Every structure is written in structure tokens, then in C-alpha cells.
Amino acid sequence: MALIELKNLHKRFGSLVVLDGVSLSIPEGQSIVIIGASGTGKSVLLKHIVGLLKPDKGEVWFDGQRIDLMTEREVDVVRVQMGFLFQMGALFDSLSVEENIAFPLNEHSGKSAAEISRIVDEKLKMVGLPETRKKMPAQLSGGQKKRIALARAIAMDPRLILYDEPTTGLDPIRSDVINELILKLKRETAVTSITVTHDMHSARKVADRIVMLHRGRIIFDGTPEAMQESAEPLIRNFVRGEAGEEDLEALDMAPPTAQPEQAEPTPPAQKQKRAG
Numbered sequence: 700m701a702l703i704e705l706k707n708l709h710k711r712f713g714s715l716v717v718l719d720g721v722s723l724s725i726p727e728g729q730s731i732v733i734i735g736a737s738g739t740g741k742s743v744l745l746k747h748i749v750g751l752l753k754p755d756k757g758e759v760w761f762d763g764q765r766i767d768l769m770t771e772r773e774v775d776v777v778r779v780q781m782g783f784l785f786q787m788g789a790l791f792d793s794l795s796v797e798e799n800i801a802f803p804l805n806e807h808s809g810k811s812a813a814e815i816s817r818i819v820d821e822k823l824k825m826v827g828l829p830e831t832r833k834k835m836p837a838q839l840s841g842g843q844k845k846r847i848a849l850a851r852a853i854a855m856d857p858r859l860i861l862y863d864e865p866t867t868g869l870d871p872i873r874s875d876v877i878n879e880l881i882l883k884l885k886r887e888t889a890v891t892s893i894t895v896t897h898d899m900h901s902a903r904k905v906a907d908r909i910v911m912l913h914r915g916r917i918i919f920d921g922t923p924e925a926m927q928e929s930a931e932p933l934i935r936n937f938v939r940g941e942a943g944e945e946d947l948e949a950l951d952m953a954p955p956t957a958q959p960e961q962a963e964p965t966p967p968a969q970k971q972k973r974a975g
């Protein structure tokens with residue numbers, strides 16, 4: 700049985716149609732990456748999966764339970780099985796690293812202080828930062844903060860993890876540490892994950908399956924290899940990071956038809972340097 704089942708989701712805000720019939724079935728243990736241009740509804744889709752938004756039409760199922768008809772309280776119970784690494788879901792600045800990771804456990808688990816402390820240790824080891832236990836978030840780098848936020852996201856051993864732009868704002872090396880952590884978690888816990896990203900390197904690395912959204916619809920659903928080989932212009936342009944006709948039209952620019960002739964390069968203005 701699929702862990703997540705989205706059936707024909709429709710969502711609009713006023714006259715803006717954001718989801719226009721999205722159906723998606725995600726089996727347990729799969730690592731799925733959702734890509735697509737800005738504003739195509741990726742975050743809106745995630746919010747339906749966690750029950751923060753309700754569809755105008757369609758159904759959202761988690762582990763055999765229909766969540767789009769649940770009350771807020773009922774959804775809260777289901778949400779305990781989900782871990783979030785959201786861009787905005789920063790750490791609580793006034794709490795130490797260990798208090799941050801212990802937070803969901805104190806709120807929802809009913810476990811003893813000793814057991815919670817053991818879990819905090821285990822999760823810190825998992826993300827490779829045991830030495831930061833007593834630190835405050837302000838003392839951590841951006842990459843370390845993301846890793847601690849990940850430790851907090853997995854504190855409750857969720858069945859599903861949602862990563863929203865997990866590598867945004869990190870340099871390539873630190874981004875890759877996050878990719879490796881996502882893979883490590885998948886290997887060691889067989890958790891199901893949904894990652895929203897613009898980072899194609901990250902997408903190719905962590906995905907078993909890539910789904911591309913365009914104007915509220917799924918226009919690609921397949922393996923990273925199949926995506927790489929796709930001849931469909933919208934997909935090819937996105938994968939290669941090239942602006943297509945539609946994007947250029949929006950800028951009132953024509954797509955380049957031929958390579959412009961190489962102009963004589965203008966040398967940069969010489970800076971006058973004086974010794975002494």
C-alpha cells in the first residue's frame with residue numbers, strides 16, 4: 700500500500716489555479732523529489748500532504764487514512780509521524796541544540812528524561828554533530844543549523860520526511876553534506892521522503908523518482924536517468940538550467956536563434972596600483 704496517495708488534487712487561490720488535477724502515489728521507503736519552476740505549486744502540494752491546506756477538490760491519504768477531511772486535532776495526531784525540514788522551520792534560538800532536538804519528544808512522546816537524552820545523543824550522532832549538544836543556535840554555521848534541524852525532524856522516528864529546499868543557501872560542499880545525510884537516513888531507516896528543490900545536482904543524487912510540476916500539473920514522473928534523457932523541451936531546459944521560449948516571452952525577449960558572434964572582449968579598466 701502507498702504511504703501517500705494524492706487523488707486528483709485541485710487548489711486555487713482566488714482566480715489563480717495552483718493545482719490542476721495532481722495525482723501521485725508514493726510507496727513506503729521511496730525517496731521522491733519534486734521539481735518545477737518558482738510558483739508552480741510545489742510548496743502548496745507539500746502543505747496538502749501535511750494537512751496545512753485543504754484541496755478544493757480531490758483527496759489526500761496518508762497510510763490508509765484520508766486526511767483532507769480530518770479536523771485540525773485529528774491531523775495533529777497523524778503529523779507526529781512526519782518530520783519536516785522546512786526552509787522557514789528554523790531552530791528555536793532561545794533553546795540549546797539538545798533542547799531543540801528534545802522539543803518534539805517532550806511535546807509528543809511521553810518518554811522519560813533519560814530516554815529523551817539518549818535519543819538526543821543518537822540523533823546528534825546520526826547528523827555527525829555530537830559536540831554541539833550544549834551550544835546555542837547562534838553559535839552554529841548555516842550548514843550545522845540545517846543538520847540540527849534535521850536531527851530534530853527525525854527525533855520522533857517519522858515515517859515520512861519532507862525536505863523543502865534543504866540545500867538552499869549552502870555552498871556546494873555543505874549542500875553535499877546534506878545530500879549525503881538524506882541518503883544516509885534513507886539507508887539506515889528506510890524512511891519515505893519528499894524533497895522539493897531547485898538544485899538538480901541534489902535532485903539527481905537523492906531521488907529514486909523525480910516528479911516535475913508545471914502549471915499545477917505533473918508533466919514528468921520517472922527516474923533521474925529517464926529525466927536526463929527526456930527530449931521534452933520543458934524538461935530538458937529545466938534539467939540544463941536553460942531559459943525556454945516561455946520564460947523569455949515573459950521577459951519580452953526572443954529566444955536566441957543563433958550563437959551571437961564573438962565580440963572583441965573589452966579589457967577591464969586597469970587599476971592604478973602604487974607601491975608604498
Ligand SMILES: Nc1ncnc2c1ncn2[C@@H]1O[C@H](COP(=O)(O)OP(=O)(O)OP(=O)(O)O)[C@@H](O)[C@H]1O
Nearest residue numbers: 712715717735736737738739740741742743744897
Ligand atoms: N495561501 C496562499 N494564498 C494565496 N496564494 C498562495 C498561497 N500559497 C501559495 N500561493 C500562490 O500559489 C502559487 C504557488 O506557490 P508555491 O509556494 O507552491 O510555489 P513553489 O512552486 O513552491 O515556488 P518556489 O519554488 O518559488 O518556492 C504562487 O503563485 C503563490 O503566490
